[in-house]
Structure formats: C-alpha cells, structure tokens
Amino acid sequence: MDSFNEFIDLLKSLIRQxxxxxxEHSFFRVLQRELExxxxxxxxxxGLLVAQGxxxxxxxxxxxxxxxxxxxxxxxxxxxAAFIAGRMTTLHGNDVSDELKMTLMNRFENTPVLAYExxxxxxxxxxxxxxxxICEFRNNxxxxxxxxxxxxxxxxxxxxxxxxxQQGLLSGQLDNVLTAAMLVHLFSLGxxxxxxxxxxxxxxxxxxxxxxxxxxxxxPTNQLxxxxxxxxxxxTEADKQLVVLRNRDENAEFNAEATRQLAQLCYELDIxxxxxxxxxxxxxxxxxxxxxxxxxxxxxxLGRITANANGLVHGTTLQIPTTGYxxxxxxxxxxxxxxxxxxxxxxxxxx
Numbered sequence: 001m002d003s004f005n006e007f008i009d010l011l012k013s014l015i016r017q018x019x020x021x022x023x024e025h026s027f028f029r030v031l032q033r034e035l036e037x038x039x040x041x042x043x044x045x046x047g048l049l050v051a052q053g054x055x056x057x058x059x060x061x062x063x064x065x066x067x068x069x070x071x072x073x074x075x076x077x078x079x080x081a082a083f084i085a086g087r088m089t090t091l092h093g094n095d096v097s098d099e100l101k102m103t104l105m106n107r108f109e110n111t112p113v114l115a116y117e118x119x120x121x122x123x124x125x126x127x128x129x130x131x132x133x134i135c136e137f138r139n140n141x142x143x144x145x146x147x148x149x150x151x152x153x154x155x156x157x158x159x160x161x162x163x164x165x166q167q168g169l170l171s172g173q174l175d176n177v178l179t180a181a182m183l184v185h186l187f188s189l190g191x192x193x194x195x196x197x198x199x200x201x202x203x204x205x206x207x208x209x210x211x212x213x214x215x216x217x218x219x220p221t222n223q224l225x226x227x228x229x230x231x232x233x234x235x236t237e238a239d240k241q242l243v244v245l246r247n248r249d250e251n252a253e254f255n256a257e258a259t260r261q262l263a264q265l266c267y268e269l270d271i272x273x274x275x276x277x278x279x280x281x282x283x284x285x286x287x288x289x290x291x292x293x294x295x296x297x298x299x300x301x302l303g304r305i306t307a308n309a310n311g312l313v314h315g316t317t318l319q320i321p322t323t324g325y326x327x328x329x330x331x332x333x334x335x336x337x338x339x340x341x342x343x344x345x346x347x348x349x350x351x
Contacts, residue, residue, distance in 0.1 A: 004338060006188060008170075010034070011163055011181040015172050018116055018158025020069030022085030024199040026121030027065055031184065031197055038187035040195075047199040047209030051183075053192030059348055060194050060315070061186075062210060063179040063227045064201030064301060068326060070113065070143055070157040078143040078157060085203035107327060108132070108143075112160040115151055124155060159328055171331040174322060176201070178332060179227035182341060191348050198301065207304035214313045223258055224315030225347055226302040229332065230276055231325030241274035242339035244319035248277055250296055251303030255314040262316060265346055271339045276319070318343065 014034075019027035028049045032042045040051040049065075070078040071085075108129050115124035127147025135142050148157065164171045170178075183195045196213070198206035214222055232238035245262055248254055266273040277297045284294035305313050320340050324330045345351050 003185075003189060004341070007181065007185045007337075007341070008163075008165070010185055011170075011178065014181050014184075015161050015163050015174075015177050017121070018069065018114060018156065019065050019067050019177070020071070020118075020156040020158050021066035021081045021200055021202040022071065023069075023081070023116075023118035023156035024066050025119045026116060028197070028199075029121065031065065031180070034184050035187060035195075038184065040187045045209065045213060047206065048213055049197040050213065051187065051195045051197070053187070053194075055192040056194045058193045059191075060196070060222060060224045061183055061227060061344075061348065062196040062198060062224060062301070063183050064176050064198045064206050065180045066199050066202050066206075067158070067173055067175065067177065068202060069159055070145070072115070072148070072151045072153050072155040072157065074153055076144055076149045078145055078148075080141055080143075081156065082203045083140065085200055085205065106132075108159070111328060113145060113148070113157045114160050115148055115155050115157045118156050124151065126160065127157075161328060164329075165334075168334050169331050170334060170337065171324070171329050173328055174330040174332060175229045175326060176227075178229060178320060178337070179340075182227065182337075182344060185341075186344065186348050186350070189345065189350050191350060193348060201301050204299070204304070207301050207308065210301070211305050211309055211313065214309070218312060222313045222315075223255065224302065224305070224313055225258075226300065226315065226317045227344070228300070228317065228319050229322045229325070229330065230319035231330075232321055232323055235323055235331075235333075238321040238323050238336075239333065241272045241321055242333075242336045243271060243273045243343055244276050244317075244321050245273055246276050246300070246317045246319070249298050249300045249303035251299055252306035254302060254306065254316045258314070258316040262318060262343070262347070265343060269339075269342060269346070271343060274321075318347070 017030050035042050035051045043050045069081045071081045073079045111129045114126045127145040130146045131144040161173045200206050230244040280297045320332050322330050322332045
C-alpha cells in the first residue's frame with residue numbers, strides 16, 4: 001500500500017518535531033511547509049492553521065496538533081505545560097486533582113526531553129526528567145530535569161520521541177500527531193477541502209480559535225469532522241473496533257445525521273466501529289452494580305464548539321482506538337489506521 005507507506009514516512013518526521021501545548025508555533029511552521037509542498041493554500045490565525053484546496057467549502061476536517069510537555073517556570077523548575085496553558089493551578093483558583101498529579105508524577109520518570117525556542121523551533125538543549133514532586137506551597141506538580149539547568153522561564157520542553165513500529169502496531173506520543181499527519185497526507189491524495197490544525201486542545205482552549213474562524217467566514221450549515229485518538233484500557237477492548245464514533249460528549253449532542261452517515265459508511269466498507277459514549281455508559285452501568293464510581297463520557301473539542309456555537313457549527317467526530325493514552329507509548333494498530341484512512345478518504349470525497 002504505497003500511499004500508506006508515504007503516510008508512515010510523514011508521521012515518522014512529524015513525531016520528532018516538538019509541539020508542546022501553548023508553544024505550537026514552530027510546529028505550525030513545519031506543517032506549513034509540508035502542506036504547501038502538497039499544493040495547499042495555508043493561512044495562519046491565532047491558535048489555528050488553515051489549509052485549503054480548490055473547493056474549500058466542500059468538507060471541513062479538523063485535528064489538534066498540541067502534545068503534552070513541560071514549560072520552564074524558574075531555575076531548573078518545570079511544570080506540566082497543559083496546567084500552565086490552561087491556568088489549572090490552585091493559585092489561579094482552578095485546582096488539578098491530586099489523582100492526576102500523582103499519575104503524571106510517575107509517568108515520565110527518566111524520559112528524555114528537548115528544549116526549543118517556541119517561534120522558530122531552534123534547539124535549546126536536551127536532558128532527562130530526574131524528579132517530579134508536588135510543591136506543598138503551590139500545591140502543584142514540579143519537574144526537575146538533568147541537563148537543562150541553563151534554561152530561562154517560558155521555554156517549552158518537549159518529550160523526545162520517534163515512531164516505533166512492531167507486531168502490527170504504531171506507538172509513540174501519538175495524540176494527536178497521528179491524525180494531524182493524516183490530514184496533511186490527504187493533500188498528497190488530492191484533497192480540495194479545508195483542514196484545520198488547532199492549538200491548545202490539551203488545555204481546553206482550542207475550540208475558541210476554531211469557532212472564531214467560523215464566525216469570521218462560515219455559514220449556518222457548517223458541518224465539521226473532528227479527528228483524534230480515543231483511549232481504551234487494553235488491546236482487547238481497543239481491537240473490538242477499528243474506528244471510534246460518538247453520539248455526544250459531556251458538553252453537547254453531536255449532529256445525528258452526520259454521525260449516522262459515518263456509521264453507514266463504516267457498515268458499507270465492512271469496517272468494525274464502536275460508539276465511545278455508549279461503551280462508557282455500559283461500563284458505568286456495570287460500575288453502578290459493583291458500587292464503583294462512574295466515568296465521564298469525555299469532553300472533546302467538538303463538544304465545546306457545539307455548546308458555544310448557537311447553531312453556527314455542528315458535526316461529529318472520527319477517532320482511532322488506542323491504548324497507553326497520554327504516554328510516550330500510546331499505541332494504535334496499523335489495521336485501525338488503514339481503516340481510518342479509508343473512511344476519511346470517503347468523507348474527504350477522494351473515493
């Protein structure tokens with residue numbers, strides 16, 4: 001499958017470029033080059049890169065491009081970037097849960113990292129996460145990094161990464177460079193619609209940038225497809241479907257007709273699919289019987305847009321099932337990626 005091999009080569013390149021949440025400008029520059037080489041017309045907005053073909057109103061596809069990382073906040077002091085970009089600290093009145101802080105404190109031990117200048121992407125050094133602790137005075141998670149003691153506050157630090165391929169699986173920090181690479185790849189295949197690449201999704205801010213674009217240029221019939229990864233606890237659960245759909249999230253109901261059309265398309269292509277919200281609701285029913293707390297059905301970029309758009313924008317999501325969510329070893333099956341691309345090409349009117 002030659003075009004899929006081209007996609008893999010692109011993904012290998014993009015995953016090595018840092019794109020820490022809140023410091024995505026340098027990654028936008030990388031995307032601009034790749035997109036323009038494929039014939040797209042590229043426009044920058046605050047928090048948003050827009051790539052368009054000859055029929056920009058034919059289809060609207062979106063993928064966020066930020067990934068988790070750290071921000072230097074003082075001499076050899078680093079904090080989780082999503083907490084800073086989203087102002088999620090006790091000092092700002094929006095606390096991060098102790099459970100999440102403990103999870104992150106142990107998740108990235110001994111992880112190699114690299115620092116970069118946020119606008120140009122210029123290299124500022126590399127190091128390894130040596131320690132993480134919760135500061136009792138600020139009640140926030142602090143990282144210490146060997147090798148980056150020279151950095152000044154405000155410097156982003158990404159996790160060093162490269163794509164790993166083995167036993168039919170892709171792994172790395174896939175969220176969400178995986179579907180961003182697919183959107184770029186579509187232009188290689190002749191895509192003529194519009195593709196959005198959004199910043200700050202991991203800190204809950206990306207929807208504002210995308211909704212502002214539709215308020216500038218959209219019309220009342222905007223139908224948006226938002227692409228992302230979708231986490232499952234293990235491969236057994238993830239492999240029950242090759243693509244993931246949603247009827248809704250915690251914020252809003254998605255467009256029922258667009259969702260139905262995606263499901264019908266998967267059925268016609270003989271691609272197994274599942275609805276993430278229905279899956280979580282089933283887990284919650286079982287949890288209730290066992291006296292366990294229920295899970296959230298999730299908060300997505302599209303849900304936030306829909307809840308705030310007053311009918312201007314609607315749509316649905318298309319996601320790839322993964323395991324190891326928000327780690328350096330998030331994993332997706334090659335079969336799922338190929339199925340996802342097959343569906344995406346239909347949505348993009350390429351087949």
